[in-house]
Amino acid sequence: MTKGGTLKIAVASGKGGTGKTFVSTNLFHTLEKKGYRVTITDCDAEAPNVMGFFNPEKDWQEEVTHQVPVIDTEKCVFCGKCYEYCEYQAIFYLPEMKIIKVMEDLCQGCGACTYACEYGAITEKAVSLGLVSGYKSAEKTRFIEARTNIGVMSPVSLIKKAISKIDPETEIAIFDAPPGTSCPFIQTAVRADFVLLVTEPTPFGLSDLRQSIETLKQLKKPCGVIVNRAGLGDKEVYSYLSQEAIPLMLEIPFSREIAAGYTSGQIVCKTMPALEDQLYSVFLKITQEYGNSNYQR
């Protein structure tokens, strides 16, 4: 990152439910309390849960749309070129019966059919993919949420929009990343300076962590790992991390107290100051390597 710009940290996990949102919301709370100008962006647009922990006040919202074709059957000569150009099988075409239809759910809005049509039979209309909303609480803290409409195939354009809306004045931007290692995760990770991966010490956790780390290596993104629910499961994750020379940033022990607090929508840091100190140390470790000294308070 550049000096004085926004330091962008993505909190991610290959496997779902490892405590990613637990870490992102508590890290946000910790940094807010230290007086940073901080924005948290919920990029888990299929299952956005960050706002529920803060109940901030809504500031603005923007609808994200894409352009879907509309075929004028009066002008259409049933040549089939649009059908041939569509890589998503979103055009249903039966020439002998003079039937041609757009299947909007499959359309990715690429515009190839519009380009293909030589008879001016295709126009386009905007179809909503979801909402990107901005929220605020205190003077320096901001929240952005990407939320897909039910039935929308890909959250990628919502994620891009949400991240583009981060105020340049923001010192620290935290991204709550979508799970998995496919397009939604990648579109979030490529926009971050550092990826903080949250895992649990179980065979499933490790298998998914490997997948995430391999993906981040391809993207050449620096990352570190938080082992959540330490004490459950086995020790394999630690040997994997040392073998791959990936920094272990923090271990959070399994406790029913943390689980119970989180399940009722609380910011656990508020009642466990030790966790706050630990998350702050994680943040300082990240800034020392990827930020600049301005970030220390």
Added chain:
Amino acid sequence: METAIISGKGGTGKSSISAAFAILSENVVLADCDVDAANLHILFNPKIEDEKVYVAGKTAVIDYDLCTDCGLCMNYCRFDAIHGINGKIVIEEVSCDGCRLCERVCPVEAITMEENNSSRMYSGSFRGGKMVFGRLAPGEENSGKLVNMVRAKAKEMAKENKIQQIIIDGPPGIGCAVISAISGVDRVIIVTEPSLSGMHDLKRAVEIALKFNLNPWVIINKYDLNIDVTDEIEKYCHHAGLRFAGKLRFDPVMVDAMVNCKSIPEWAPYSDLSKDLKAIWEAIESKSS
């Protein structure tokens, strides 16, 4: 009978529960459709009998010997995947959706499409029957298509081996992969947990199931971690007219089973957790026929 198990929120115990149901059904085709993070093969160590290449999509590649830097492709690209950097046209691989429009508009035919072919689908036998799983190579897309391929293979194996039961371990979220995992199945089970996030995601998962005309079953896992939210979820299911299948307590035996590469009924057959799982599965089975 094709049963999909989904969760909306990740980490609710969907895969452990799918594994348990697979073992309880005795003869099953298990389709691991969480293709971003397939895990059931870790528990069941299947004997792989077939491997297939899955083409995850295409990515545009520019031949710079032909490219005249006219920028036409950049103007047409709607995925913001083509940029002019220092007078040179560059394709950002991670943003390319493979729609081929740039290839079609290029006046000098400088763009070709390369197949992303490092993803795989594996199938074979395991101690509970047959198993299929997809493995999306890191960073590859179109997981919905791979889910379709896994399901087609599962159906084929069920037919060949005269197996009645197909269990699909679905992906998290409610996007393309989930839509592919539930469209056309006979029943959907949603596994949730008693947290505000779990409940929020449950509602979104229910909406997607209803959109596909499926009346989902709901299981609350780790219900005793928050009795109040559990009550709220039960009430919600009741009001929404959903079929409540039952609840499972939090028990580290679930993790122990995983560490020992066993499903819960295999690892701890006499535990309360196994008994509850059996009761839930029998209830679902008896009411779906």
